[in-house]
Amino acid sequence: MRRGLAVLLVSAAVVACGPGVWISRDDAISRSKAEKGWARGQPAVSGVTRTDAKLMTWPDFMRASQVQSAASYAPPGKQRVWLVAVSGDVHYGPQGAHEHWVIFIYNAVTGAQIGRLLGPFDQTTGEAIGSDWPDLWSSFPNAG
Numbered sequence: 001m002r003r004g005l006a007v008l009l010v011s012a013a014v015v016a017c018g019p020g021v022w023i024s025r026d027d028a029i030s031r032s033k034a035e036k037g038w039a040r041g042q043p044a045v046s047g048v049t050r051t052d053a054k055l056m057t058w059p060d061f062m063r064a065s066q067v068q069s070a071a072s073y074a075p076p077g078k079q080r081v082w083l084v085a086v087s088g089d090v091h092y093g094p095q096g097a098h099e100h101w102v103i104f105i106y107n108a109v110t111g112a113q114i115g116r117l118l119g120p121f122d123q124t125t126g127e128a129i130g131s132d133w134p135d136l137w138s139s140f141p142n143a144g
Contacts, residue, residue, distance in 0.1 A: 028082035037091035048088040055144025097126040
């Protein structure tokens, strides 16, 4: 009897979380601040000036970003993804390149990084160009 109740409570907790949402907005932002850049052991972003996170479905992300991606990166079923935008001094692109911002994409259930969108940089000098915040950020929906 107790075991049946425990299974029922776990099932109720899963249903209450919606389509597989497990990590919180704060957890997603914390993960983004812990990401490592191209230089071994160095943070991907230093001097963070701004962060924001949005929860959405993978199809919503694909529609808004217009990024071409393999279906293998998509989380299973109706699981959602967290997009976390971070601005500052970004060192995530090719060795030596700097960007003003990065958007990390996390599986909202596992917290695993699925991908990232990097801000633009000059191909010759490796220096960041463009605005300090992703222009496309406002086009992403937010279900969380």
